[in-house]
Amino acid sequence: MGSNHHILLDHGSGGEASQRFVKEFVLKFLSNPFLEKMDDSAELIIEGERWAFTTDSYVVDPIFFPGGDIGSLSVNGTVNDLSMQGARPLFLTLAFILEEGLPMEQLSAILESIAATADLAGVKIVAGDTKVVPRGHADKIFINTAGLGLIPPGIHVGVENARPGDCVLVSGSIGDHGLTILTQREGLRLQTPLRSDSAPLNKLVEALSPLGPQLHVLRDPTRGGVATALNEIAQRSAAGIRLHEDALPFKSGVLSAAEILGIDPLYAANEGIALVITAPDAADAALASLRLVPESRDARLIGEVTDELPGKVLLQTRVGGTRILPMLSGQQLPRIC
């Protein structure tokens, strides 16, 4: 049988292969208006209130890394999926799949981190589940969190809402999480050690709420990175996006690690930054609000939405040329989150 008859690592990459897998395979069986939107969370209208409901499993390797661990990641990731729908995260469920033999002190550290992160984000963990599988049938610990949040009136964000003229902002430096995990996994020693950016984004979203309908798109560039997330926005909004290379915030350590590992940091996963797209008039106010929140004090303008090449992302390079930035395709970086 050909490789197309089996699950490949790429099917979980968050890039083009993942998208195709969901669109052409999963949705063949499970099709409904909620899933067809292919958003990270579903919007449920209940008694006139809009709720966001989402799920994510976390399989990151290693389970402890500078800046976080699988516990903080599993809380932040789901808080962020809700936040990117414009919702205020309220309730989380927490499910463990544990490998027999996992040291209790590691589980203690993860639980401590979950509790602290949930406190920081202001969410309550309300239900849980624990399964244990025999040694060798899983790898230490996998976590699933599902989340429920309330979307305030007046907030209507969506990856399909970018309009030519809109401004593209990013809330912090790019590529930190992905490069941290990869340097840890490769045992790479850098002069300035990298740290994951893993953080809850709900405070940053709350700071943007005065923008109301001028806030068009929120998106956390996790698996597949900034380039893939912007491609999704461009495609779903049928608009072009132009990025300015000289405006992109990268830490120097991230750039060095990326060069050594041969990774483009625009495709590396982030776990604590948001892409924010606003109406042109609202960009200054958005930046000012973002910079008051610790998680987004380095927010900046990195590009604009255009009517050239709808569905594509163009990178305007430092020397003045442009190149198309495609969606992540065929890069195998498993277990990044």
Place this chain on the structure above:
Amino acid sequence: MGSNHHILLDHGSGGEASQRFVKEFVLKFLSNPFLEKMDDSAELIIEGERWAFTTDSYVVDPIFFPGGDIGSLSVNGTVNDLSMQGARPLFLTLAFILEEGLPMEQLSAILESIAATADLAGVKIVAGDTKVVPRGHADKIFINTAGLGLIPPGIHVGVENARPGDCVLVSGSIGDHGLTILTQREGLRLQTPLRSDSAPLNKLVEALSPLGPQLHVLRDPTRGGVATALNEIAQRSAAGIRLHEDALPFKSGVLSAAEILGIDPLYAANEGIALVITAPDAADAALASLRLVPESRDARLIGEVTDELPGKVLLQTRVGGTRILPMLSGQQLPRIC
């Protein structure tokens, strides 16, 4: 380090060790009124409406078995956790952890089964996630489903609500799922092959809704089986439960398999039956209602709640003696669901 410093299979057994693990370890870190109840789902009060919110991961081995597969199990299991809270299951999330190399045709079959089961139960799958881990880091497929359901006014069930005099009913035959999985795993060939009872229980719960406040407890005896579930009810209600051995419905194939494998079917997992405890006056009406629903046509009275030995379950044997039926302790039956 001693074994008490590592995760053991027992921590996921659903029995005494699982309970202790959650109570004495997990709740040390994550304590709030929702989790302290140790129910399978949380009750959230939102704008005056009562919602049930739950999560479960499924790691069953084998992934296909007579009567179901990991897909149908993952829908039914979460539908049932919501139903046992008295809720009408409405929305599910679905998250896959896939092992690289899983044949696509197996995933197709599982997705087909998920879609059919969700249709049957009348729930919508509204959000999802797919992670892929390298070969050897998981076992074929693990599924998490989280669920959201609405509790109708007038329904107030809880494992703490059993009162002396109440009647204990079971909606169908006992031990089918657990013994099916074990016979499959052991390659045991029986004259009459066993089938898992995996089924959604929400219709059965709807049929009971006219009972209103006379419906005291609903509980699906999954991991740990009927004996463990009844012990939880007895403990949480501070009441005794007396079971009549001659009233317990077992299929003859289940009894034979249980004898060969040395398993007490009262401790085997069930995935499509409910324990129903009602006020004494309401038992006949409950039985009549249950018997009109295909999933519970064989419902019957199996015991009563007493004021003798609060917190304990007594089995009145066929020959007229009694023995205490403890909670499951130390039996290692991993990956039963």
